[in-house]
Amino acid sequence: MRTAIIYISKHGTTEKVAKLIAEKQKHKDITLLDLRSITKPLIESYDRVIIGGSIHAGMIQKRIKSFCEDNLDLLLKKEIGLFICCMMKEKQNEQFENAFPQKLRDHCKVKGCFGGEFVFEKMNFLEKLIVKKVAQTDISISQIDYEAINLFVDEFWKNKKN
Ligand SMILES: Cc1cc2nc3c(=O)[nH]c(=O)nc-3n(C[C@H](O)[C@H](O)[C@H](O)COP(=O)(O)O)c2cc1C
Secondary structure, eight states: OEEEEEEOOSSSHHHHHHHHHHHHTTTSEEEEEETTTOSSOOGGGOSEEEEEEEEETTEEOHHHHHHHHHTHHHHTTSEEEEEEEOSOGGGHHHHHHHHSOHHHHHHOSEEEEOEEEEOGGGOOHHHHHHHHHHHOOOSOEEEEOHHHHHHHHHHHTTTOOO
């Protein structure tokens, strides 16, 4: 059984989470696919697909959204896990709902909202301005929900040997 973890990350947090998920199941056949460089992954060759992105101004990356829409029929034949990284905990459910098509959300085996990070060193001027204004902070912070990641991984591979 092969698993693809398909993701996009702006400042590295979603990538960190994707790698952590793969690391936690390192004896399994898992391929990490960054959708910025591999624009058309061959999902036919995977049995399970995990898709993750991050939220900026309320939205997941456009490429994640269109990837899900364009490949919906194929994805509905796979075991699916969906996750987002975001900092507004009070909005995470709404942002998750907006991020993925309803059919895919209904079909997916596991959903995750894994918190996120503000990495000021990687932000451009405008991003710094927005975060300072909206989140009232000008220092880097990490609020990754490692517990939620563990639960996601346990549930996704529950009773699976490979
Ligand atoms: C410019 C900017 C806008 C953001 N907007 C939102 C938002 O609307 N909602 C939210 O929950 N988090 C928001 N975030 C937090 C990101 O989702 C968080 O930084 C996440 O960890 C980014 O992951 P990435 O580095 O993988 O892209 C924003 C972050 C930045 C820098």
